[in-house]
Amino acid sequence: MQSLQQKASEWSEVDPNDAFAIDEANLFEKLGLQAFINLSTNFYNRVYDDEEEWFRSIFSNSSKEDAIRNQYEFFVQRMGGPPLYSERKGHPALIGRHRPFPVTHKAADRWLQHMQQALDSVTDIDEDSKTKMMNFFRHTAFFLVAGDELKNQNQSVALACKHAANKPAAE
16 A cells, blocks of 8 residues: 555655755745745735636635735745744644645646746746745645545545444344
């Protein structure tokens, strides 16, 4: 059975060494807080203006301002900066925090499309950093898809067990 990381690498087509190249350089130190705020703002402007209702609805329980803050604080923390996200919200626990949402291949592709466009449009992030970040984002998006599929498998097993438990015993 493949691990979530193995599935993420296979589905994202990003080698784990490339996915975690962000750990070799402190991108927060290199880019500064404002670059992450700009990226997240640009990204969520695209998400909340997306023409596909099914995609926008994934984010409907959050204000755009909260979504921007959650994302840039996570990015800052993950890419070498202070633990802003954990200080405010606790451990990131990405799969658990994304559990309520339909994190499908289609949703990951759409998310990545917006993130690539946001990265392409921000001018305060250099090309090498953009490549490292996008590899991390691709891998992480499909890590979340793998986690969502595992959640759905576990729910199916639980429902099957519950269904079986309600059957009368064979005589």
